[in-house]
Amino acid sequence: MKHVTFENIDNPATIFAENELYRHYHYPEMLKRYDSNFIDFKKMPTVDSFKETANFLRVFHVERGQKHVKFAFPENEKLSDELTIYLTNEDYDIGFYELYAIQPENFPQVSNHPDIEIKVVTEGSFDVFLKLQYEQDLLFGEEFATQKIGLHKRNFANPNIVQLLAFYQGTPAGTVQVIISDEFAEIDDLVVDDEFQRKGIGSRLQKLVMDMFKDKTIILVADGEDTPREMYQKQNYQYIGYKYNVQKVYE
Structure with a gap:
């Protein structure tokens, strides 16, 4: 690695x-x-x-x-x-x-699920992506959520960033953004709506990232006191270090 x-x-x-x-x-x-x-x-x-x-x-x-x-x-x-x-x-x-990294081939196998569909965000689906993100960002206040729209738009226009949108039975349910560099693909803003938690959406979003960037090391940062870090550890991510x-x- x-x-x-x-x-x-x-x-x-x-x-x-x-x-x-x-x-x-x-x-x-x-x-x-x-x-x-x-x-x-x-x-x-x-x-x-x-x-x-x-x-x-x-x-x-x-x-x-x-x-x-x-x-x-x-x-x-x-x-x-x-x-x-x-x-x-x-x-x-x-x-x-906490900083984590994984080689794509080490990510656990994830079976397809007929109710879950994941797509790369395009101009046709960008408004759907924005709406779901805005609803999630409201947890941090309306001003933050409004400012974040501008960041999402800049990311959409950036050729080195890929945005993914997950649907559960046709309803927008989760998103992730992938920041691409020469050696790494960074998972950022992995979000699953509360209504669709524990259905495997987060794992399938990550699996698509692994499939899309097989030649890169996948990296991400987790809150050292948050639950998702336990998920990453179970998914074979390697713990790299910490930063206070x-x-x-x-x-």
Whole structure:
């Protein structure tokens, strides 16, 4: 398997600024997307350097009407006790992401199901895709869901991104987007509507990705504290590493 790091994960944001300590990512097209508006530390900060950086990002975001700050830390490095205590006392939400990879031939066999049909999104089905995505994105607020429409449209126009749409008995039930590079195919935004959970739709969406990109390593990022990571482990994905992140939302 090719060497994989979090650096291989796609992010639509651009690097707004960079120094020896961190990279500052900014995505003005979608200010509510925390994962594209954040600071990524290149080395573990001290409490003092974190405070300084957090003050900078807070001012930067307030000037742009953003109510959050988010920070990511070097992959496969744990937070120091001192930093953890400070972040906890300051009411930051502390979490971590996990990176997984698999060779397509190692994905479990999935039988066809007469009630499930999966198609590549085209101009004729894009509105259906958008509607389902919008309904899912509303969980994070109407403003976020509205901004996300623009991202979906940019992705649809991007030749390096494939969008898939799953139907259950003719009803739109799930989606996934695949970001393609020379060596990797990244699974992103894998969503199955609550009404159609536990019917094998997620597995069949992934299986089509495996079939479409047999010559690439398939990669994805999972929330380290979320249930889907257990599914990926059962599906023979290889655990690669972790990356701590913290965020705070100001009301």
